[in-house]
Amino acid sequence: MPERLLLAHARGQVLFIAGAGVSMPAGLPSFRKLVVDVYGKLDTAVHTVITTSNDDEPGDVATLTNQQIAEVRRFKRRDYDVVLGMLERRMDDVPSGTSRVRATISEVLRSTRGKPAPIHRALMRLSDRGGTAAIVTTNFDGLLQAGTPGKGKPQTYALGGIPRPGRGRDFAGVLHIHGALDSNARRSADFVVTDQDFGEFYMRRRIVPDFIYDAARLFHLVLVGYSADDPPMRYLLNAIAADGVRFEDLKERFTFVGSERPDPVLVEDWKGRGITPIAYQNDDNHQALLSLLERWADFSAINGSPRKIDAAIKRIVKTPRNSASEPDRDLFDHFFRRSNMVERTRLSDLASRSGAELGWLDAIASVISERQGEVAGP
Structure with missing residues (x-):
């Protein structure tokens, strides 16, 4: 995981876009x-x-x-x-x-309507920007909303009713840019599903491309549950790529790319479309992706588990820094890099009380001395 993406998430600057692969574990079709x-x-x-x-x-x-x-x-x-x-x-x-x-x-x-899968719950936790949550999906089902932790469920918006992207609390909810299945079985629903629909909403009325462009200027878009040849992905990528050439203020976009074995050509295919790929091995029903998203949610600076973050600090500092694994060193530094001074003080005290040797304390001092633009808050 690129730390620049983790830091952007800690600042509330990430917007997830969920595709069919997210709902397939719950029994929904591709x-x-x-x-x-x-x-x-x-x-x-x-x-x-x-x-x-x-x-x-x-x-x-x-x-x-x-x-x-x-x-x-x-x-x-x-x-x-x-x-x-x-x-x-x-x-x-x-x-x-x-x-x-x-x-x-x-x-x-x-x-085929099923119950929310663990990946729905993980994505809804990660979509919390601090008191408000927003996530985009090209799926028609309501599993993301149903998978929201707690009693309060987010609003659902579809097509023309979707709020304009912004940093305020009014930009929130599960945003179905290709339409949503109506909760009333007797009512028909509007879907973007045929070539004519895509032409209408992407090219003629430009509802989806304009939304994507505005969102890409404010947030790092993170695609989950798509393959490179999905028809919705082709339209989304074309919308993003066109604006990426014309405008320099679009933020970096990411996608999770699963394959049975390392596939450098697939990685380059995504890069060539203006998307930064995060590759993983997709065996065992994409368990690696689910584990990563759940761990990311547990360690989130916004609504993660303080108990699990503290446990990770205690575990990491039991090993001298020079002998620790690179992922552990990176994770330790990230906890401090993203934190404000109050949290840094608390974590420093925790590390010291847990027996951290001088190498870890030097790392804390090095992170704190970094320029302000690399941290999550004042």
């Missing part, structure tokens, strides 16, 4: 799986082809119409937003909020 499930209910012929052949195979399309074959080809290219748009235009002619495709999407999401 974009691909959502498309498959929609075809399973609306067009069994196409559903059979896309579920019985690999993406690099044409599949048995002999009985399909030309329109259906075109949809299969787009599916295998992973253009899922285009596929749903083609299906909606074929079945409903004029796309609308009450189309069969959108009603089926709502049906699929409601039938």
Whole structure:
């Protein structure tokens, strides 16, 4: 974890954007799986082809119409937003909020609605800026809101109702930039899910790009739960990259990138899109990412656990600094670098009472002497 990101978080300058990968542990479908499930209910012929052949195979399309074959080809290219748009235009002619495709999407999401997963709870803890919390998501479900610790749940906003980014307390809540599933099953919901929707909200009305640009000027955006070829990610990256070229005041953006083994090409792919990747091994259902987010939340300068922070200080100083691991030295320095003078005094006293040798005390003095711009507060 880059310490510059940890320090930005300690200052309340981080805004998380959660993708489908965040809700999949709770049983919600990926974009691909959502498309498959929609075809399973609306067009069994196409559903059979896309579920019985690999993406690099044409599949048995002999009985399909030309329109259906075109949809299969787009599916295998992973253009899922285009596929749903083609299906909606074929079945409903004029796309609308009450189309069969959108009603089926709502049906699929409601039938797979699960309980918040640990990653939802960790992200909601990390989204607290100190008395107010804001998190952005391209998901339609309400699992982030449901995963908020305590009794008070944040407000949910979608599409045009989302508040404009700002540092004040009025910029708060779970912000569904692609729409949200309505809590009333009898009401239809507006989703940004087809190519036509993305064109409407990203290019014609520019609701999402303008929001992202304003947010990127105020916060370090941190993407969680996306792969590089997710259709929503392509649109988000294009919006960010365009503004990043024209404006110099956009803050550094980050994303968590999971892979089975180190993949330097994937890392460079993200860098080439103007995003700083934080790579991790994604085995055991991305357990490394969950563990990192939970530990980050436990050690948060805003609402972390003082007991766990103190326990970490006590554990670290039991080993002489020259013999300690680099992560332990970095963590120790970070606790002091992000703190105000009151907290530094308290932690220094704790380290001294815990038997810290001179190397640790010298490190404290070195951190305190750093220029003011590198610390979290006065």
